[in-house]
Amino acid sequence: MSDRKDLEFGLTALQLKLLSREQLLVAVSEWFNEMNIAGLVPGHAARDLERVLLDLRLLKPSEANSVHESLRSRASGQEPVLDPATREALFQLSPPAEVRVWLRGMSRPAPAPSFKPRPRDERYEFREEIARGGLGRVLDALDRDLGRDVAVKLTLDGLRADDVERFVREARLTAQLDHPNIVPVYDFGVRPRAGGGEEYYLCMKRIRGMDLELLITGLRLGDAALAEKFTRGRLLAVFQDVCLGIAYAHSKGVIHRDLKPPNVMVGEFGETLIVDWGLAKEMGKPEPHFGAAGPRVERTTAPAPDATQLTLAGDVLGTPTFMAPEQFEGRLEDIDARSDVYALGSILYSIVALRPAFLADEVGAIGDVLRSGRLRPPSAVSRAAEPVPPELDAVCLRAMAYRREDRFQSALELHDEIQRFLEGSRELERRRRAARERSAEGLRQLARYRELDGEIQARQNDVERLQKALGNYGPADRKRPIWDAQESVKVLREDRIDAYTKAGAEFGQALVADPACAEALAGMCELQLEKYLEAEAVRDDDEMQLRWNILAHHDRQGTFAARLDAPGRLLLRTWTRPCDCLRPVKEPGWRVEFGEAWTVPWRDGRARPGEALRDEDLPVPKVLVSPRGTYWGHGAKFRASRCRSQSTRRKTVGLSRAPRGCSARRRSRTSSCPRAPGSARSSRPRPSFPPASRSGSTGPAGRRTTSRSIGKAKCLQDSQSFPGANFPTAESNPAAVRE
Structure with a gap:
């Protein structure tokens, strides 16, 4: 590397800010000394400037590579920048003749700048008109000097002097307001008008968008x-x-x-x-x-x-x-x-x-x-x-x-008031979003709860089928499938309770976040409705009332109350014909007695005498009627034997409720009913009746009736206690026919 190239390497490192000027001068001074010694002592080789910089640890190898890259990318004939102070400092170090000549050559004056500002009437290239007002028109324009888009406001022709003064005041006042939300002023002055005369211009920032009036109109439309x-x-x-x-x-x-x-x-x-x-x-x-x-x-x-x-x-x-x-x-x-x-x-x-x-x-x-x-x-x-x-x-x-x-x-006070509103709105939106998320999770748990209900029912049916197939008694290995099925039912019931609990917790937390969350209120009502219907199925009046009260608290729109109330009108019509089955029994020896032990299975709506009791059966007492051949109840046998054939000699004791088509007259009645056909259940809990009662009662027509019978009849309204025996006699029964 020649002496000139060595120094050019050092000056390039200085230009890249890899060295300070003082560091460069220290390295160049040592380099010049070694070059002088090499000229006086035969066989002594001087290091180049790059090696001196590396040995003095003023430059790292990676940095030296960067300098070489810069030298290679530099255009041919282009020299590094050298400020006058550095040049003078290098001269004071007594450089070799070749370097001294090169340094003198770098003292030529810098080239003149290429930028030449245009006259005012040529600086702006005007395009289409953007807007027009009472004082001027606004044009889209190009600033040729700076190469940027601007908006230039030009005064209109024929303005009065006071209008021109207003235009000048606008330019001066706007120029004083340096704020991000106030349009900035770039230039102001007077330029020759195309048709003669002069016009004032105001150069401002070009805004790409629309004014607030157009924006509001678009939203309104x-x-x-x-x-x-x-x-x-x-x-x-x-x-x-x-x-x-x-x-x-x-x-x-x-x-x-x-x-x-x-x-x-x-x-x-x-x-x-x-x-x-x-x-x-x-x-x-x-x-x-x-x-x-x-x-x-x-x-x-x-x-x-x-x-x-x-x-x-x-x-x-x-x-x-x-x-x-x-x-x-x-x-x-x-x-x-x-x-x-x-x-x-x-x-x-x-x-x-x-x-x-x-x-x-x-x-x-x-x-x-x-x-x-x-x-x-x-x-x-x-x-x-x-x-x-x-x-x-x-x-x-x-x-x-x-x-x-x-x-x-102040305008700042108004700004702060809007800020408080927005902060409250953001917090409200955050709470609403949290409520919606919790409601969605609650609905998923509610769906799981209902799904498990179906699974439990199906699994319970499997248990009953196994019990029927395997019987109630047997060795443990034979009963194992029943026990496994019952355990699976138990697990499903626990999962169902867990899903219900989680759904209630999610809906509750959603209502804490947003008390008006419609999804959470509806979900809570659905939960209470499920429990209400379950309580109604088993006629648990207290539980029905509890669930109804909770549901009514969350049912703010009355939707679920309407589903339960389901008001309507029910038309009741019966067609009647004369029949002897409702006439009082005259034979005094006819009677009915109930056994003390409840050993007869009640299955599918009627007693099954002679069959063995099963786990799912409801036991009822045995009914003894006399004389022999007399039947208790107004069942299908009675209707077939008595109503269809007057010559049948079967003896039957009837109930107080006449069968269809067997009353003494035709009645047609329209009444309000809390539940129309096909509608939902009544919203008010209905009283339940026990499945069995052994006490007798007297009907409105003096007939003796009982709430436990083969027909499973209920107590009559306004019934009175019958004195004497605890069973109906032939005189107090509605009908009797000999075989």
Whole structure:
């Protein structure tokens, strides 16, 4: 490596910030010394600069490789950058002649910069028009000097001097407000007009997006894409940005005086910018003079139909449907920061209701409505799909109060109020989400509970089938399948109880998180309904009443009560014909006696005398009738023998309840019934009757009846105790026929 290349290596390392200048000078000094010694002592070889740097541990091998990579990638003829101070320091180290010549050659002046600013009339390349107002038009443009897209506002032709002054004031005031939510000013000046003369221009940031008015209109018309992107929470965040921008302007002593949705731009990437400061005013300073034709401070009359978006000039500065009462009524001395707060409240009203507080045809009544406190809350006129919370109603009405003292006293206070609402909403949404998740788990447990009910029933049927097949008695190995099946039923019952407990716990925790969670309330009602029906099946009145009370507590819509009540009308009709079976028995010797032991199996709705008792049977006492050949009860045998053939000589003792088709007359009756055919069970627990009672009773017609019989009849209403024997005689029975 030549001496020049060695030094170029060191200067490149310095340029890459791998060395400090002092380190480089130390290494170069030692390198120059070794080169001088090599010239005086034959056979002495000097190290190159790279080796000196490595030996002094001023450079690592990996860093040396980076320097070589930089030297290889450098264009041919391109030299490293050398500042004058470093150059002078190297000269003081007495470099060799070759290096000295090279260092002198690097002292040539730096090339002139390639950038040349364009004249003002050539700097901007104008494109299509974006918007137009009372003072100027806004064009999309390209800044040729900086190569960026901008928005340029140009004054209109034929403006009066006071209008031009307003334009200049807007530029100056906006330039003073350096805030992320206020549109920044890039340039301002005068340029030649294409048709002759001059025009003022104001260069600002180009905002890609839409204004808040177009956004609200799209949401009101049901734009699905906008509704998905701009939720109410997102719109309230946009409103908070506007509050912060206005609060900053107020801190600088500037009030906007024309706040409205069209003057709020919402960018594609979440930026919010307040634009159009043409009516802004510096607080504490007199109203600027606009000449004889300037705006008069008086109340406007008959506004134009589109006055909701019109900035009035010549009467009162501002937009009628969004300006504060003191501004609308021309009380110039009362306009302050709270006037902007009123306008912010009007914007908030439009956001939550998707329509302004006042329409164009209501402008004339704004003052009277506000003075009388008859401003309708957003919830009363809202066109939004979701309801307006009362908290937002209160915020809007306070911000739009007629008296300045009754409003929020600053834009920052209004911002904080919205923040508190959003924080409460987020916490509420979190609790609702947790409640929905717990309710979903509860419903899964409820489904498992019902599924296990079917499995238990199927397994219980298997147990009964095994018991019938294997019998009640036998060796242990023969009874093992029954025991295993019974154990599996026990396990399933425990799992079912566990599923019910978990479902109840999940629904309960969901209601703790959100007491109004519809899913949790319905799930809790389903649980109680299951237990209610189980209690009804076994006629447990206390349990039915308990479950009914719990269900009624959670059934806030009355849905489950309606399912249980199921009110309706039931039409009862019977067709009758004459029959001797209801005539009193005349033979005094006929009687019925019950045995003391309950040894007869009751199965499938009737007694089975002569058959052995089984585990599932309900035992009843043996019935003894006399004389021989007499039958107790009004059963199928009686109907076949007595009603169908008058010549049959079978003797029967009948019950108080006549069979179908065997009453003494035809009756038709319509009555209210707590449960219509095919409907759900009654909502009120019904009294249950014991399956057996050995006491007799006398019916309404003097007939003696009993609640335990082959027909399993129930006690008659208003029955009276029969004195004497504990069994019915032939005289007290409804019918008797000899065989």
